[in-house]
Amino acid sequence: MSEIVKVENLRKYFPVQKSFLEQFFARKTTYVKAVDGVSFSIRKKEIFTLAGESGCGKTTTGRLIVRLLKPTSGKILLNGLDITGAEGEELRLLRRKMQIIFQDPYASLNPRMKIGYAIGHPLVIHGLAEGEEKNKRVLEVLDKVGLTPPEQLINLYPHQLSGGQRQRAAMARSIILNPELIIADEPVSMIDVSLRTAIIDLMLDFRKELGLTYLFITHDLAVAKYISDRIGIMYLGRIIEISNKERLFLNPLHPYTQALLSAIPIPDPDKKREAVDLKGEVPSAISIPAGCRFHPRCPRGMYVCVKEDPELIEIEKDHFVACHLY
Amino acid sequence: MPLLEIESLNVDYRASRGTVHAVEDASFSLNKGETLGLAGESGSGKSTLGLSIIRLVPYPGVIASGHVRIEGTDILELPESEMQSIRGRKVAYIFQDPMTSLNPVKRIGAHFVELIRTHEPNTSAADALGRAKTILESLGILAERINDYPHQFSGGMRQRIMIGLAITLNPDLVMADEPTTALDVIVQQKILDLLEGLRKVYGMALILISHDLSIILERCDKIIVLYAGQIFEYASSKELHRAPWHPYTQGLLHSIPNIELSDQKLSAIPGSPPDMLSPPKGCRFWPRCPYAMEECRVEEPELIGHEQSHFVRCFLYDKKAGSHIERNREG
Numbered sequence: 001m002s003e004i005v006k007v008e009n010l011r012k013y014f015p016v017q018k019s020f021l022e023q024f025f026a027r028k029t030t031y032v033k034a035v036d037g038v039s040f041s042i043r044k045k046e047i048f049t050l051a052g053e054s055g056c057g058k059t060t061t062g063r064l065i066v067r068l069l070k071p072t073s074g075k076i077l078l079n080g081l082d083i084t085g086a087e088g089e090e091l092r093l094l095r096r097k098m099q100i101i102f103q104d105p106y107a108s109l110n111p112r113m114k115i116g117y118a119i120g121h122p123l124v125i126h127g128l129a130e131g132e133e134k135n136k137r138v139l140e141v142l143d144k145v146g147l148t149p150p151e152q153l154i155n156l157y158p159h160q161l162s163g164g165q166r167q168r169a170a171m172a173r174s175i176i177l178n179p180e181l182i183i184a185d186e187p188v189s190m191i192d193v194s195l196r197t198a199i200i201d202l203m204l205d206f207r208k209e210l211g212l213t214y215l216f217i218t219h220d221l222a223v224a225k226y227i228s229d230r231i232g233i234m235y236l237g238r239i240i241e242i243s244n245k246e247r248l249f250l251n252p253l254h255p256y257t258q259a260l261l262s263a264i265p266i267p268d269p270d271k272k273r274e275a276v277d278l279k280g281e282v283p284s285a286i287s288i289p290a291g292c293r294f295h296p297r298c299p300r301g302m303y304v305c306v307k308e309d310p311e312l313i314e315i316e317k318d319h320f321v322a323c324h325l326y
Numbered sequence: 327m328p329l330l331e332i333e334s335l336n337v338d339y340r341a342s343r344g345t346v347h348a349v350e351d352a353s354f355s356l357n358k359g360e361t362l363g364l365a366g367e368s369g370s371g372k373s374t375l376g377l378s379i380i381r382l383v384p385y386p387g388v389i390a391s392g393h394v395r396i397e398g399t400d401i402l403e404l405p406e407s408e409m410q411s412i413r414g415r416k417v418a419y420i421f422q423d424p425m426t427s428l429n430p431v432k433r434i435g436a437h438f439v440e441l442i443r444t445h446e447p448n449t450s451a452a453d454a455l456g457r458a459k460t461i462l463e464s465l466g467i468l469a470e471r472i473n474d475y476p477h478q479f480s481g482g483m484r485q486r487i488m489i490g491l492a493i494t495l496n497p498d499l500v501m502a503d504e505p506t507t508a509l510d511v512i513v514q515q516k517i518l519d520l521l522e523g524l525r526k527v528y529g530m531a532l533i534l535i536s537h538d539l540s541i542i543l544e545r546c547d548k549i550i551v552l553y554a555g556q557i558f559e560y561a562s563s564k565e566l567h568r569a570p571w572h573p574y575t576q577g578l579l580h581s582i583p584n585i586e587l588s589d590q591k592l593s594a595i596p597g598s599p600p601d602m603l604s605p606p607k608g609c610r611f612w613p614r615c616p617y618a619m620e621e622c623r624v625e626e627p628e629l630i631g632h633e634q635s636h637f638v639r640c641f642l643y644d645k646k647a648g649s650h651i652e653r654n655r656e657g
Contacts, residue, residue: 053510162598163368192367193539194574194614197581197594219510222540222583226592249585263515267540267582269563275515281480282510 002044003080004181004213005065010038010074012060016286032285034060036237038074039312042181042215045207049216049224049245052234053260053282058217061234062183065215066100067091078181096126099174103186105166109158115147116154119173126177141172145202164195171202175210182206185217200227221264225249230318233257236293237285239312243319253321255298292324300325327398328355329498329531330379335392337371337378346602348374348387350555353629356548358498361525361532363542363563365578366552369599372535375552376501379533380413396499415445418492422504424484428476434462434487435472438494445495461490465520482513486520493524500525501533506541518545539582543567551575554600554610557629560637571638573615609641617642 013031035057042048050058063069065076067086076084078094086094102108109118120138123129129137135154142150145168158166167187174182184203188196204227206212218224224231225245232242233254241254252258259276266273279297283289289296295305304324312322337349348371356362366372377383379394381401393400396416401409413419421427428437438458439451459469465486476484485505492500502521506514518541525532536542542549542563549566551559551574559572570576577595584590597614600606606613612622621641631637 053512164598192599193537193578193581194367194595195598197592198596200592201594221511222585225585226583226590246588259512261585263511264585265511265515265538265540265544266586267543267567267579267584268586269543269567271544271586275519278512281482281513 003041004044004078005042005215006075006077006080007041007061007065008039008075008077010035010061010064010076011072012057012064012069013072030286033237033288034285035064035071036285036288038234038237038239040232040239040242042213043229045211045213046229047203047207047214047216047227049218049228049231050234050239051218051221051224051231053219055236055282055285056234057237057285058219058234059185062100062185062215062217066098066183067094068100092126096177097179098181098183099177099179100183100185101167101170101174101187104190105163105170106158106190108170109166111158113157114154115156115158115161115169116142118158119154119169119176122173122177128177137176138172141176142169144175144206145169145172146198147172162195164191164199167191167199168202171199171206175206175212178210179212181213181215183215183217186219187216188223189218189220196223203227221260233260236282236288238293238322240294240323241319241321242312247316247319251319253315253319253326254294254323255300255325256294259299292322329358329360329397330356331393331395331398332379333393333395335375335378335394336390337374337383337387338390339374339387341386341603344603346555347605348555348602349378351629352392352557354550354557354560356499356531356533359525359529359531360548361534361546363546363549364533364535364552365537365539365542365549367537367599369554369602370552371555372537372552373503376419376503376533376535379499379501380417380419381409382413382419411445414441414497415495416497417499417501418495418497420485420488420492420500420502420505422507424481424488425476427488428484430476433473433475434458434479437487437491438472441491441494457494458490461494462487464524465490482509482517485509485513485517489517489521489524493528493530496528497530499531499533501535503535504537505534507536507538514541539578540584551578554602554605556610556639557637558611558639560629562635565636571636571643572611572640573617573642574611577614609639 012035013033016030016032038061050061052058064071083094116138120134123134139150142153147153147168188199191199216227228245230244231248232239235256241257252261259278262273262276291307292305292310295301302324310322310324312320314320315326333353335349335352339346339348352375364372374383378389389402394402435455435458439454442449442454459472462472463469467486506517534542534546546563549563550557553574559575570579580593595614600610608624609622609627612618627639627641629637629639
């Protein structure tokens, strides 16, 4: 199998900050279970999407894979190599292979660094190019991401660029090391609609030209449907359904996926849809419900759902769901 | 008489670096019970246009000229004291971020009591609280939570409370400025359903301000598309969806993904919106327009209408007859 990333039973628990007195009296620390047993794999040159509502753990999962965070338990394999415990020099070399693009291009570019310097910086950090050679590569990637004329842009500061241009600059910086995998965390959600498509198209072009693989993280399922090959739906730190996008949208199996899909607005005044009504709101990741974590809100909950945590099982080819209904 | 009538409204922000014409020559009207969507990207002037309807344009913004008539009265000529009685009672505004619009040190009930007693000084606090409880229940919030503080509610619940405050005095017009932008889709859908339900019950008119054309197309009868401070197109949702006239509207509709379509091909609008301190001469959109002609770079198009139902600001459509004969469409 040409899997580039494989994640097995990944967990990340963040301890809840307490005051001194609370620490003194409480018997044990409580945790926010941001990622609570996630397994999936990403195939070479595919766009795999993690989608879900805020707080479902999609961003944390992305950060664990590039090892910006250390997992509490579980395994991360990159090209078959266990990188879960990678540190220091090993981790630095790994980062050449995987890069991350963040949601907010205003925050991810240093306001006091000229664009050319910021984009060439990874080359310096990794000792790959300097001087003339570095400049040449910076101009090349700027041209690739459509920031033209590159000779002028290298001398601008981030505040002189528009939101869309900044996100292009962030993309240029992420591809300059020729990585294999890019984690794109909500890369278009702060970009205006008229500029969004161009950024998405750029991502698709890079996959073709540079053979990139993407982990795309989004809350916007309409964008996910447009861009992805396969989609994993997350709820409270767990993947509850994974499928290729056609099957997922045609035949969503998990009641949560069904509700989520039915809530997406359709840009067509002639279409009215039946919404699946969900009870209540997403519970806190500190006290995840026992059994199936979705059972308190599930419109089709059964007795077994309260007791047993369902496993992710394959229902049809390449379509996995974690639900006792199947 | 229409409920709301806006005529050649101009709103400027007078900054030290120059003047930004945030709203330019806006004219439209809204009837009782109608829903109107104001769609536009960031900086298009949609919020400024909304805020000028209740005369709350923030400093250094000024309403430079024009008329805003509510049931025939030009509110731009009213003294501030009379304006206060219009806000909340005739026109209510729901802001994007409920956390900054609710007072964090006041209980939810106190917000309602203050609102009711400001406008109806003869109502007792107990009566006002009673009314607040009924409203909370109609929003799907337990009446006993009336003594909770804003931080004890989730984002979706807070937005419900904002909606509750907006409808308390039974206004004729409710404006909701990006009411669901900070919320997840499932909560967004519930909030929009709630707003739609209440609107039907109370017969209010609604102006929904959003950057998200999908929710506007789904929820509104009429749509105004704003670009760089100008109304580019104004039509019924169905008309706009079926046959968008302005190249910008066409571009927008081609850039929003629709999950109902398989193998949809999105296309991008080239370039980016203009710097509002120095917008391009002529049509504001010509540098990005695939159909730009010579005159677009020189002259500014006017908003022209066709049978009072579909308006567009574009030279592609014939000026004189006001008909929608397209010129040079292929060229």
